[in-house]
Amino acid sequence: MRILAIESSCDETACAVVEDGVNVLSNIVATQIDEHKLYGGVVPEIASRRHCENISTVVAEALKESNCTLSDIDAIAVTYAPGLIGALLVGISYAKGLALSTGKPLIAVHHIAGHIAANYISHPELKLPYLCLVVSGGHSHIVEVRDYTKYHVIGRTRDDAAGECFDKVARTLGYEYPGGKHIDSASKLGNPDAFKLPKPKVQGSEFDFSFSGLKTAVINTVHNAAQKGETINREDMAASFQKTISEILVEKTMKAAEEYGYTTIGLAGGVSANSGVRNALQEACDKRGYKLFMPEFRYCGDNAAMIGCQAYFDYIAGKRAGQDLNGIATLSLDKLSE
Numbered sequence: 001m002r003i004l005a006i007e008s009s010c011d012e013t014a015c016a017v018v019e020d021g022v023n024v025l026s027n028i029v030a031t032q033i034d035e036h037k038l039y040g041g042v043v044p045e046i047a048s049r050r051h052c053e054n055i056s057t058v059v060a061e062a063l064k065e066s067n068c069t070l071s072d073i074d075a076i077a078v079t080y081a082p083g084l085i086g087a088l089l090v091g092i093s094y095a096k097g098l099a100l101s102t103g104k105p106l107i108a109v110h111h112i113a114g115h116i117a118a119n120y121i122s123h124p125e126l127k128l129p130y131l132c133l134v135v136s137g138g139h140s141h142i143v144e145v146r147d148y149t150k151y152h153v154i155g156r157t158r159d160d161a162a163g164e165c166f167d168k169v170a171r172t173l174g175y176e177y178p179g180g181k182h183i184d185s186a187s188k189l190g191n192p193d194a195f196k197l198p199k200p201k202v203q204g205s206e207f208d209f210s211f212s213g214l215k216t217a218v219i220n221t222v223h224n225a226a227q228k229g230e231t232i233n234r235e236d237m238a239a240s241f242q243k244t245i246s247e248i249l250v251e252k253t254m255k256a257a258e259e260y261g262y263t264t265i266g267l268a269g270g271v272s273a274n275s276g277v278r279n280a281l282q283e284a285c286d287k288r289g290y291k292l293f294m295p296e297f298r299y300c301g302d303n304a305a306m307i308g309c310q311a312y313f314d315y316i317a318g319k320r321a322g323q324d325l326n327g328i329a330t331l332s333l334d335k336l337s338e
Contacts, residue, residue, distance in 0.1 A: 001315070004062065004073045004098070005308030006055070008091030009083025009111045010138070011036055011047045012301070013054040017066035017073070018308030022124050025066035027298070027305040030054040037177045041167065048086035055094050062304070070102050077107040077311030079114065080321070081328035082138070088327030096323055107311040108321035111302075112139055112333055113151070115268040117310035118299040126293050131262040133253045135277065136269035137163030137178075140209050140249075142256045143333060145266065148313035151333040154256050155207030162245060163271045165211040169218045169241050173234045183238045184274050190235030192243035195221065199248050207256050214244060246280040254284050264291045273300035 002025070007014040016027040032050050036042050063069060078095035080088060099106040116132050128148065134141040140162045142155040160168070163180060170179020175186070200213035218241055225232045257265060265285055271277055272294055285292040299306055 001074045001312065002068065002072060003075045003077050003107070003308045003311050003315070004059070004070075005077040005109070005304040005311055006059070006091045006095050007079045007111075007114070007302055007304040007307045008051045008055065008087050009079045010087060010302055011042045011050075012303070013051050013058050014302060014304035015055075015058045015062035016304035016308045017062055017068055018305055018312065021309050021312030022121050024121060024305045024308075025068065026062045027303055028058050028062045028065065029303055030058050033178060040171055040177050042084070044084045044086055047084060048090055051087055051090035055090060059094070070098070073102070073104060075105045075107055075311065075315055076102070077109050077307055079111050079307055080108040080325060081110055081331035083111055083327070083329065085327050085329045088329075092325055092327050096325060100323060105315070106321045106325065107314050107319060108325055109307045109310050109314060110331065110333060110336055112141065112143075113149075113336065114306040114310045116143065116145060116266065117313070118268055118295040118303075118306040119266050119293050121299055121305060121309050122296045123293045126266070127264065129262075130264035130266055130293075131253070131257050131260065132266035132268055133249060133281070134269045135162040135249060135267075135271035137161060137167065137271075139269060140211070141333070142207055142253055144260065144262075146337075149317045149319070150337045152337065153332060153334050154260065155205070155209060155252060157209040157211060158202050159210055159212040160215055162209070162211060162249065163269070165215045165245065166271065166274075168215050172219050172222050173232075173237060180271065180274060183242055184276065186235045186238035187242040187276060188239075190233065190237070190239030192239040194233065194236035195240035197240055197244040199244060207252055209248065209252065211245065211248075214241070214248070242274070242276040246274075246276040249277060250280045250284045253281065254288070257290065263289070265293070267292070267294045270301045273297050
């Protein structure tokens with residue numbers, strides 16, 4: 001079964017053709033990073049306009065690279081939630097048009113479910129159920145993946161997402177957007193024990209995250225030094241920050257795994273490309289004898305291959321969308337299992 005999948009939830013216009021869920025025939029991504037870095041982050045209005053400009057070309061390239069025509073496609077899939085509403089609507093409108101004009105079934109895919117599904121492309125041998133840590137620019141979740149279409153969110157961020165925290169700390173240290181890769185590179189040159197940074201907790205909710213206090217601690221340390229005419233070693237702060245946030249993510253994930261009885265762990269989302277997070281989670285899993293699955297780097301960030309993969313399992317489960325499909329800016333994974 002061949003699915004043409006579209007992803008436009010943020011600032012990447014992406015289209016892929018995926019066969020039987022795990023065989024990626026094409027995966028095209030048009031990025032807007034160079035434009036958004038001028039503003040230090042994604043500007044929703046600009047993102048939506050660029051999606052409008054790019055989507056036809058991206059879809060055409062995905063079909064060409066896969067050596068397919070629309071007649072070879074069995075279904076159309078699209079991200080419908082969560083994300084920037086204007087950006088989502090561009091992809092949804094285009095997908096609905098394709099489905100209507102070709103008579104193909106339409107499949108609506110949850111963005112976070114797509115990130116989780118990226119592991120099935122890289123690791124077809126991954127067996128369910130398992131526990132997955134999802135960390136990206138907009139999301140930080142610990143998720144029980146009970147089935148390919150059934151989830152239970154154990155923990156989530158109460159304020160900033162991990163990726164958002166990376167970007168804000170990077171900006172404070174003078175790095176360009178997106179900041180995650182700059183923090184990762186700088187941390188390799190710094191001392192991770194140079195600064196003692198807090199690990200905020202959420203009272204009464206042991207698996208939820210809070211990163212706002214960590215971000216604020218870095219900002220205050222840098223600003224206080226500047227007011228005194230002192231200079232903070234950027235590499236040391238980057239290394240200390242990355243070590244701290246990695247420890248927070250890993251400690252809560254390991255605690256959840258023990259509490260819920262999981263020995264198979266997954267990692268997903270844009271921050272899953274971070275070497276500090278990957279290494280810390282691998283070390284923790286090795287220590288406990290757990291199996292860890294992480295997506296290939298090309299499937300960590302937003303892409304349409306992961307959407308096509310998840311769409312296959314949604315299709316098998318009988319999920320279909322109609323021409324009344326709309327975008328949803330915020331939608332918990334838990335809602336998919338109701």
